[in-house]
Amino acid sequence: MTAPGEPGLDSTYEHLITLWTSGVRDYHTMLSDYLTANSIFVAVIGLILSQASLALSFTVLIVLLCVFGILLCVQMAIVLGRLSGQNALWEWRLRGIEQDPQWHEEKLMTNLHRLHEIRQPIADRRNEPPVFEPNWAFRQHRQWWAHRAISFPWFFGIVYAVLLVWSVTKLLNA
Numbered sequence: 001m002t003a004p005g006e007p008g009l010d011s012t013y014e015h016l017i018t019l020w021t022s023g024v025r026d027y028h029t030m031l032s033d034y035l036t037a038n039s040i041f042v043a044v045i046g047l048i049l050s051q052a053s054l055a056l057s058f059t060v061l062i063v064l065l066c067v068f069g070i071l072l073c074v075q076m077a078i079v080l081g082r083l084s085g086q087n088a089l090w091e092w093r094l095r096g097i098e099q100d101p102q103w104h105e106e107k108l109m110t111n112l113h114r115l116h117e118i119r120q121p122i123a124d125r126r127n128e129p130p131v132f133e134p135n136w137a138f139r140q141h142r143q144w145w146a147h148r149a150i151s152f153p154w155f156f157g158i159v160y161a162v163l164l165v166w167s168v169t170k171l172l173n174a
Contacts, residue, residue, distance in 0.1 A: 009097055009100060009102055009103055010105075012097060013094065013097050013098075013103075013105075016090050016093050016094050016097070017094065019090050020087060020090035020091060020094065023083060023086055023087040023090060024087055026083060027080065027083040027084060027087060030079055030080060030083060031080060031148055031152070034072070034075075034076040034079075034080070034152070035152065037072060038069065038072060038073070038076070038152075038156040041065055041068070041069045041072070041160075042069070042156070042159060042160075044065060045062055045065050045066070045069075045163055048061060048062055049062070054170075056171070056174055059167050059170050059171055059174070060171070062163060062164075062167040063164060063167045063168060063171065066160045066161075066163050066164035066167065067164065069156065069157075069159075069160040070157055070160045070161065070164070072156075073153040073154075073156050073157040073160065074153070074157075076149075076152065076153045076156075077149060077150065077153040080148065080149035080152075080153075081149045081150075083149075084147075084149050091109050091112070091113065094108075094109040095109045095110050095113055098110045115132070115134050115138060116134075116138060119134045119138060119139055120134075121133045121134065
């Protein structure tokens, strides 16, 4: 039983679900924004490189864009990693509430955890099919390369690093 003035399990669960869904939305919004920004940087660099005669000033511009792009990748990894960790905390709290003996509602986060992390099928005889099996994507979900907070910054960071090395070499040879 909850003491007067303290929120009950239902209220806490509802607040945490709101935080979790907002966090998931924010994660995907930030990911989309960072992908757009990095794509624009790479497109501008590609446009500059496509010019037949590359002036010294354009090479310096490429160096600057690459440096800012690398900083953007570092920021992307930090922000997406933080949001991902924060969402994991909300999921963890929600699973804790679902494990409480007073909780008699659906155990959504526990089932999601079983499916994602433990890769166990979820059974619900009222549904068709009665068992939901984790597919290939669920099995690959925890691989390092499948984490967008890791793989996208690495991908764009490598592109920027290669272009940075090329443009610095071009500047030194000029």
